[in-house]
Amino acid sequence: MCYTIALNFEDGVTRFVDCKPGEKVLDAAFRNKINLPMDCSDGVCGTCKCRAESGAYDMGDDFIEDALTEDEAGQGLVLTCQMVPSSDCVLSVPTTSQACKTGQQAFAATVARIEPHHDAAVVLELTMDDTATAPAFLPGQYVNIDVPGSGTHRSYSFSTAPGERNLGFLIKKIPDGVMSTWLSRAKPGDQLQLTGPMGSFYLRGGDGPLLCLAGGTGLAPFLSMLEVLARAGSRRQIHLIYGVTRDLDLVLVDRVMALAKRLPNLTVATVVADPASDHPRTGWVTQHMPEEMLAAGDVDIYLCGPPPMVDAVRQYLDDHKIEPASFHYEKFTPNAPLKASA
Structure with a gap:
């Protein structure tokens, strides 16, 4: 059985490699013609250091503390020359894909x-x-x-x-x-x-409560995330707030509700900003975020929407001194029409 290792480079490119049982990540990457940073390959220099975002693995004990301290390991840092996965994993690589002789x-x-x-x-x-x-x-x-x-x-x-x-x-x-x-x-x-x-906006592992904030077509990545959670039989407490400008902007709500039937701990709130709307909830997403979920301090927040919405949520969290367990967001800007050539 092979494990799939996602390598996320700092320029936004993601490449996937198969890692054989007992194989080290660095070797698997080289086998797939991806030259991850390295020097000694013996757990001595620390050049191959990356961050494990998710997954299970064994680091063994054939490396020195100068290469990877106990504190660094506790923060999820790994040496790819020593890391042997025991599940699918996601790694954040602190360099560009081009530097690793790969690309999109x-x-x-x-x-x-x-x-x-x-x-x-x-x-x-x-x-x-x-x-x-x-x-x-x-x-x-x-x-x-x-x-x-x-x-x-x-x-x-x-x-x-x-x-x-x-x-x-x-x-x-x-x-x-x-x-x-x-x-x-x-x-x-x-x-x-x-x-x-x-992109670095993707679902991480965990079992704590999950607050998903979608603005307009920013619903798309959450449909992917929720489908993955449903297939995995997730028991996480999940609350999705789907905010739009007008009633007509609420799309694929039937698909969201179908996912809610498969995820027993998923609750959904739709919000329309238009004050003239007769929708049950009007106003801004920040007015409908559950206080009890935020106050606990163990919630993971995922946010995808237009820049004003993202900025408003970030400001709200700062103003109310709310520090979630993790906070991941992505802004999207409507693409302007292509200008005609002169």
């Missing part, structure tokens, strides 16, 4: 379905060819999608779980936007080129 992966997919949701968003479903390997990614990550004929790309988070041949994306409609314009004339069977995965 590119793959092709075919449009399977395009489903508009009023003027708010579009669900784009792509399928991998029968001969292609489904791309590996961490739930919450994104890819760049080349927009045919534009010479540019747009970035979108996966809304589906890793390992599926069908890849889902929730795309905000933007008047005259490059992707929105292409989607208006696209049809099943069209080919797209994708590059990735990328």
Whole structure:
């Protein structure tokens, strides 16, 4: 049985390698033509030091404290030349992918379905060819999608779980936007080129309470995360707040509620900012965050939305001196229309 090791580089690129039983991560990476930082490879210099974000592993005792202190090990730092995984793991590598002689992966997919949701968003479903390997990614990550004929790309988070041949994306409609314009004339069977995965916004391990804050199409990565948790039979206490500007911006709520049926400890609150709305909850996401969940200090907060929402939540936590167990966020900015050439 091989274990999958996700290597997250500081330039946002993620590469996945298979690690054989008893194999050290550094050796597995080299076998996959990824040159992780190293010098001695004997647990002496500390050059190969990375951070283990999740997973189980054995470090053995064949390294000296100058290379990895007890305090560093307690903080999740590892020596990849000594680390032998006993489960899938995620590692944060403190250098760029280019420095490790690797880079982004590119793959092709075919449009399977395009489903508009009023003027708010579009669900784009792509399928991998029968001969292609489904791309590996961490739930919450994104890819760049080349927009045919534009010479540019747009970035979108996966809304589906890793390992599926069908890849889902929730795309905000933007008047005259490059992707929105292409989607208006696209049809099943069209080919797209994708590059990735990328991003440091992804679901970490843990069993503490989880507060998910989604703004608009920032719901997409949470659909991926919640699907993974549902398949794992997670018993974590999870609260999702899904905030939008208008009633029409609430999309895929049925899918969220279907996930809630599979996750017995998942509660969901939808919030509409428009004061004229007759929605049960109006205002801002910060007005509806559960105080008892925040006060306990053991909650992991994940936040994905437009910059004003992200900044407002960060300010709220600072103003109220709330220190969650962990706080992960991602901002997204609507892509401007492509300017015509002179």
